[in-house]
Amino acid sequence: MKFCDECGSMMKSGEGEDHWVCDSCGNEIGRDDSDDEWTTQSQVESEIVDVSDAEDKGLPTTTAQCPECDNDQAYWYMQQIRAADESETRFFVCTECEHKWREDDH
Structure with missing residues (x-):
């Protein structure tokens, strides 16, 4: 440049x-x-790595009862989906069946 x-x-x-x-x-x-x-741009060889079957989603796990399969472990994450002055919503993903549900703070 x-x-x-x-x-x-x-x-x-x-x-x-x-x-x-x-x-x-x-x-x-x-x-x-x-x-x-x-x-000049150099050519860099890249390798595609399939991680779709990987167990670890990079998310923390916690004890939470899945409403679909009754498994007691789930990944969880927080996301702001309402106004900025509202609390975040906690989402869970079952470690067994990958069912997703949310828990709102009221």
């Missing part, structure tokens, strides 16, 4: 990519080899 010395706006590569051009004031300057190290 290069900024214009004249107006401070961000400059873009000109045609042929051998110079920088400012869209705001039209200032043009030549590019040197050190500019390429900041503007």
Whole structure:
């Protein structure tokens, strides 16, 4: 990324990519080899990891009775779903059947 010395706006590569051009004031300057190290993108190989069957959802667990299967363990998290001056709603997800339910503070 290069900024214009004249107006401070961000400059873009000109045609042929051998110079920088400012869209705001039209200032043009030549590019040197050190500019390429900041503007080129490298290819990074990524591996897709399937975690759909993973037991740990990254959420804390607690003792809570599932209304569907009567399991006594559930993951839980809090989420603000009402006005900011209202309390958060606690959601539970059963560790066995993945049934989801919520508990509101009244």
